[in-house]
Amino acid sequence: KNEVEQSPQNLTAQEGEFITINCSYSVGISALHWLQQHPGGGIVSLFMLSSGKKKHGRLIATINIQEKHSSLHITASHPRDSAVYICAVRSPNYGGSQGNLIFGKGTKLSVKP
Amino acid sequence: KAGVTQTPRYLIKTRGQQVTLSCSPISGHRSVSWYQQTPGQGLQFLFEYFSETQRNKGNFPGRFSGRQFSNSRSEMNVSTLELGDSALYLCASSSSGGPVDEQFFGPGTRLTVL
Numbered sequence: 475k476n477e478v479e480q481s482p483q484n485l486t487a488q489e490g491e492f493i494t495i496n497c498s499y500s501v502g503i504s505a506l507h508w509l510q511q512h513p514g515g516g517i518v519s520l521f522m523l524s525s526g527k528k529k530h531g532r533l534i535a536t537i538n539i540q541e542k543h544s545s546l547h548i549t550a551s552h553p554r555d556s557a558v559y560i561c562a563v564r565s566p567n568y569g570g571s572q573g574n575l576i577f578g579k580g581t582k583l584s585v586k587p
Numbered sequence: 588k589a590g591v592t593q594t595p596r597y598l599i600k601t602r603g604q605q606v607t608l609s610c611s612p613i614s615g616h617r618s619v620s621w622y623q624q625t626p627g628q629g630l631q632f633l634f635e636y637f638s639e640t641q642r643n644k645g646n647f648p649g650r651f652s653g654r655q656f657s658n659s660r661s662e663m664n665v666s667t668l669e670l671g672d673s674a675l676y677l678c679a680s681s682s683s684g685g686p687v688d689e690q691f692f693g694p695g696t697r698l699t700v701l
Contacts, residue, residue, distance in 0.1 A: 504686035515675050517692035524687055560630065564686055574643055575620070577630035
């Protein structure tokens with residue numbers, strides 16, 4: 475079982491729809507990251523969370539530490555949101571004192587016009 | 588501020604050869620981490636360097652090595668290349684590599700081993 479599980483693996487939406495991507499993890503964490511990867515490979519960090527909720531434009535990320543669960547929401551989705559969204563956790567249980575990033579397999583989002 | 592840069596962007600090698608990839612972090616960042624991304628395994632942590640010292644290491648064979656220079660630029664080396672080493676290699680920098688430091692990713696080097 476992977477330490478970080480994402481769902482769904484693939485998601486197709488119509489432009490304007492509200493989108494939710496989920497991430498569950500099984501290890502103790504110091505922070506959770508949401509990353510966006512476009513075709514071609516470049517990765518952009520969207521959010522880093524250790525508690526609560528963050529909002530940036532049409533993107534909202536929440537985390538529930540007790541339930542070991544995070545969600546990424548996209549409001550009013552647009553075709554340019556099409557990308558792979560990756561959840562990653564930094565766990566002090568892995569690696570040295572700072573902990574390593576452990577990644578989910580990603581959610582491939584396609585938004586149709 | 589310039590972002591993280593990686594060179595080369597694309598590389599084709601044959602089995603048995605060795606390869607060196609380079610990463611220049613954002614100015615002022617002292618931590619550089621390396622990751623491997625393959626279709627089967629996804630993203631996996633290779634190692635992290637901070638102030639010229641390897642601070643963390645992932646679960647990869649000794650053929651994978653790295654170093655960091657005094658200007659924080661980092662290189663990773665893969666010796667005796669295998670077909671399975673074909674992957675996108677990404678580096679990321681952060682100011683100190685602390686648990687709540689944001690990481691900034693480079694564009695990656697796509698390595699193909701024939």
